[in-house]
Each structure stands twice: as structure tokens, then as C-alpha cells.
Amino acid sequence: MLFFNIVGIVERTNGHTIMYRIAALLLLFLSWPLSAQTIKIDNLRLWAAPDHIRLVFDTSASVEHSLFSLKTPDRLVIDIKKSKLSGKMPQVGSGNPLVSRIRSANRKGGDLRVVLDLKRPVKPKSFVLRPNRKYGNRLVVDLYDAKAKSIGKAARPVKVSRVVQRSAPRELVIAIDAGHGGEDPGARGKAGTREKTVVLAIARKLAALVQKEIGMRPVLIRKGDYYLGLRKRMKLARRQKADMFISIHADAFRDRRVRGSSVYTLSQRGASSEAARWLAVQENSADLIGGVKLEDKDDILASVLLDLSQSATLQASHNLASSVFRQLKKLGKTHKHKVQQAGFVVLKSPDVPSILVETAFISNPSEERKLRSSKYQQKMARAIMKGIRGHFRSNAPPGTILAERAPRKHVISSGETLGRIARQYQVKVRDLRSANGLSGDQIRIGQVLRIPKT
Numbered sequence: 001m002l003f004f005n006i007v008g009i010v011e012r013t014n015g016h017t018i019m020y021r022i023a024a025l026l027l028l029f030l031s032w033p034l035s036a037q038t039i040k041i042d043n044l045r046l047w048a049a050p051d052h053i054r055l056v057f058d059t060s061a062s063v064e065h066s067l068f069s070l071k072t073p074d075r076l077v078i079d080i081k082k083s084k085l086s087g088k089m090p091q092v093g094s095g096n097p098l099v100s101r102i103r104s105a106n107r108k109g110g111d112l113r114v115v116l117d118l119k120r121p122v123k124p125k126s127f128v129l130r131p132n133r134k135y136g137n138r139l140v141v142d143l144y145d146a147k148a149k150s151i152g153k154a155a156r157p158v159k160v161s162r163v164v165q166r167s168a169p170r171e172l173v174i175a176i177d178a179g180h181g182g183e184d185p186g187a188r189g190k191a192g193t194r195e196k197t198v199v200l201a202i203a204r205k206l207a208a209l210v211q212k213e214i215g216m217r218p219v220l221i222r223k224g225d226y227y228l229g230l231r232k233r234m235k236l237a238r239r240q241k242a243d244m245f246i247s248i249h250a251d252a253f254r255d256r257r258v259r260g261s262s263v264y265t266l267s268q269r270g271a272s273s274e275a276a277r278w279l280a281v282q283e284n285s286a287d288l289i290g291g292v293k294l295e296d297k298d299d300i301l302a303s304v305l306l307d308l309s310q311s312a313t314l315q316a317s318h319n320l321a322s323s324v325f326r327q328l329k330k331l332g333k334t335h336k337h338k339v340q341q342a343g344f345v346v347l348k349s350p351d352v353p354s355i356l357v358e359t360a361f362i363s364n365p366s367e368e369r370k371l372r373s374s375k376y377q378q379k380m381a382r383a384i385m386k387g388i389r390g391h392f393r394s395n396a397p398p399g400t401i402l403a404e405r406a407p408r409k410h411v412i413s414s415g416e417t418l419g420r421i422a423r424q425y426q427v428k429v430r431d432l433r434s435a436n437g438l439s440g441d442q443i444r445i446g447q448v449l450r451i452p453k454t
């Protein structure tokens with residue numbers, strides 16, 4: 001199933017790149033005498049993620065570049081061949097942990113030199129991205145703190161089993177993932193609302209609600225306006241030992257009339273419908289926008305192997321999805337009448353039940369207005385919270401505070417008496433009666449009794 005998805009995406013991507021290649025070739029032909037001309041650097045964007053800084057240069061064509069570092073003071077020099085800055089250098093905020101200033105100068109021979117004045121030594125990583133649906137050619141430079149351990153190295157190999165036996169009951173960890181971010185804005189409404197912005201607002205509100213909940217702790221996967229790879233989102237959740245993963249998105253469609261919310265789980269055999277497949281390509285292609293897709297092959301191999309052990313997680317995911325979907329139905333219109341399934345990469349954690357909520361259609365003008373309103377965002381967060389609560393009421397994993405608090409139940413079978421049941425659970429018959437509103441000793445086979453706490 002994973003192969004299906006990957007192949008599907010690669011094919012489509014290749015479709016795009018082939019088209020772009022043809023277009024690029026045509027352009028090359030048409031502009032051949034001009035090809036020696038200077039490449040324009042139209043814009044430079046700066047995104048601050050918790051573990052790295054990303055610089056994105058918009059370039060009028062694919063560029064050749066080189067990087068080198070200088071010491072005392074620390075600087076990083078980026079030389080871009082045959083190019084000229086036509087836009088402005090962004091201002092670096094004083095809060096930036098790595099960069100203090102960006103300067104640029106034109107060099108002899110027509111190259112552009114960009115110098116980053118650094119607050120500390122960095123490990124740079126750079127690559128060029130070809131045009132896609134949203135952007136043109138780009139040069140991306142990622143700066144990692146040279147002294148900090150990189151995320152990739154710090155991540156331990158994927159562990160499927162997890163220790164559940166602990167002395168004190170633990171909190172449930174709810175990973176909340178706001179889709180897209182940074183260089184990847186996600187879908188866009190007619191009034192200019194960006195998916196990445198509204199979903200982060202909803203995620204933050206949901207995190208605040210989870211924080212108030214007894215026996216639960218939120219983990220915000222994306223905390224600001226920066227891009228995170230889909231697999232990295234999963235890694236972050238797993239590292240926090242998340243009990244569930246909720247990815248929050250807003251939908252878009254060509255037809256602006258389409259509206260309503262949807263809840264997705266990972267499909268067992270890739271996408272379950274053509275529309276779901278289309279959407280899966282949309283959401284998964286975020287990795288093509290944000291960076292190099294699926295560069296970590298070990299990860300893919302691990303997922304393929306672990307797919308085999310996913311069915312228990314899928315069952316839990318489906319249960320959670322249904323519980324959330326019931327609440328969304330109460331909130332307003334839903335797009336489909338039941339939980340949908342698709343091959344979203346972000347849902348592929350083998351041991352963390354995961355769902356993806358498309359809160360509303362940002363392409364629908366009235367839903368776009370709603371998504372912008374803080375009141376609606378709060379309503380949406382509350383509905384998802386109720387769904388989470390509903391799921392865990394009957395599915396709290398052993399060893400959690402919620403499991404300890406959950407009332408125990410006993411189904412009466414033939415030959416049992418109240419006295420025997422009371423002895424079995426070490427409770428008083430009196431307490432058993434009052435917990436179940438019984439006045440005498442009459443019980444019947446199949447009756448469900450609540451067992452009070454001792």
C-alpha cells in the first residue's frame with residue numbers, strides 16, 4: 001500500500017516535471033541568446049524552525065551556487081553564479097538564534113555574494129528546487145546549529161513496542177499537528193486566507209483545551225510559521241510517546257460551493273476513492289514544496305515493514321476518527337457522511353493512532369470567513385476535544401490516569417449473586433447497590449453492573 005502511494009506520487013510528480021522540462025526546454029530555445037544573461041534573485045524568505053533556519057531564494061532560473069564558512073566572526077558566504085538581486089534582503093529579527101544580519105554584494109564576473117553574519121557557527125545544507133504548482137525555481141539553504149545535535153542523528157530507530165507498566169498512572173499524550181507552514185502555505189481562500197495560519201490557530205486552541213483536561217497533555221508538533229517534513233512530524237510525535245496524533249487541515253476544491261468538514265484515517269490499501277487519492281496527493285505533495293521528498297530511505301523501509309503491524313493502530317484510529325466525526329456533525333455540515341480513508345504519509349505512524357481533520361473548505365467563501373473567526377476556531381477545537389474525550393472514555397490505554405478513573409463494568413452471567421460479585425471486586429454489597437441504583441438483591445443475566453471504586 002505504501003508502494004502504491006509512493007509510486008502514485010512519483011508518477012504524478014514526474015508528470016509535472018516532464019511538463020516543466022518540456023516548458024523549460026522550449027524556454028531555453030526561445031531565449032537561447034539570452035541564456036548567458038543574469039539570473040534574477042527576486043526574493044529571499046527566512047523561516048525560523050526550532051532546530052534550524054531556512055533561507056529560500058526565489059530565482060528566475062535554476063542557479064549554480066557554492067557555500068563556505070568563515071570564522072571570527074562567524075559568517076556563511078553564499079555565492080550564486082551569474083545572478084543579481086532584484087528584491088530586498090529581509091530584515092533579521094533580533095530574536096533569530098543563528099543569524100544577526102544578511103548582506104549582499106555583486107562580485108566581479110557577475111556573481112552575487114550573500115553574506116550571513118552569524119551569532120554562532122552553523123552547519124549549512126543547501127539544495128535547489130525545481131518549479132511546482134506554487135513556486136518557481138528556488139535555492140534553499142538550511143542552517144543548523146553546529147553545536148546542537150541534529151534531529152536526524154538524535155532520533156533513535158523506530159520502536160514498535162512501548163513500556164506500559166509504570167508505577168504511577170501516566171497522562172495521555174495528544175500530539176496536535178497543524179498542517180503545512182513556512183514555505184508551504186497549504187490551500188488558499190478567495191479572500192487570501194492561508195490554510196497554514198488558520199490550522200495553527202485551531203491547533204493552539206485545541207492544545208489549550210487538552211491542557212485543561214484531567215489525565216491528558218498536549219504536544220504541539222508545529223509551533224510557529226515554519227515547514228516540517230511529514231515524516232518528521234511523525235517522528236516528533238513518537239519521540240514524545242504520543243498516544244494519538246491529530247493532523248489539522250483545511251480543504252480546498254475547484255468548485256467553490258463545496259463545503260463541510262471531513263475526518264480521515266489511513267487507508268489499508270492506499271486511497272479508498274478517487275477524490276481521497278487526489279487529496280492525498282495534495283497533502284502529501286507538501287514535502288515536494290518544503291524540501292527534498294522522502295530522502296531518508298531507511299524510514300521508507302521501516303514503514304513498509306511496520307505496515308504489517310498496523311492493523312491494531314488502524315482500528316484505534318478509526319474509533320477515534322468516528323468519535324471526532326460525530327462531534328463535527330453536531331457542529332455543522334460534513335462533506336461526506338462517514339469517516340474517509342486515504343494514504344496520507346503523515347498518518348503512517350505504525351504505533352500511534354492517527355487521524356487527519358479537514359476542518360472546512362477554505363475555498364468556500366462562507367467557510368473561509370468561519371475559519372478566520374476566532375469564535376469558530378474555538379468551536380472547532382471544542383468539537384475535536386469532545387471527540388478525543390469520547391474515544392478515550394472507553395479506550396484509555398492501561399496505565400493511564402484515564403484508565404484508572406474509568407468505571408469498571410461487570411456483565412452478569414448465570415449463577416452469580418451480588419455478594420459474590422462484591423467479593424470478586426473487593427467492594428461492599430451496599431456500595432454495589434447504590435452505584436447501580438438497586439434496592440434489593442435482584443439481578444439478571446446479561447445485566448451490566450458498574451463497579452464502584454474501593
Ligand SMILES: [Zn+2]
Nearest residue numbers: 179186249250
Ligand atoms: Zn492541508
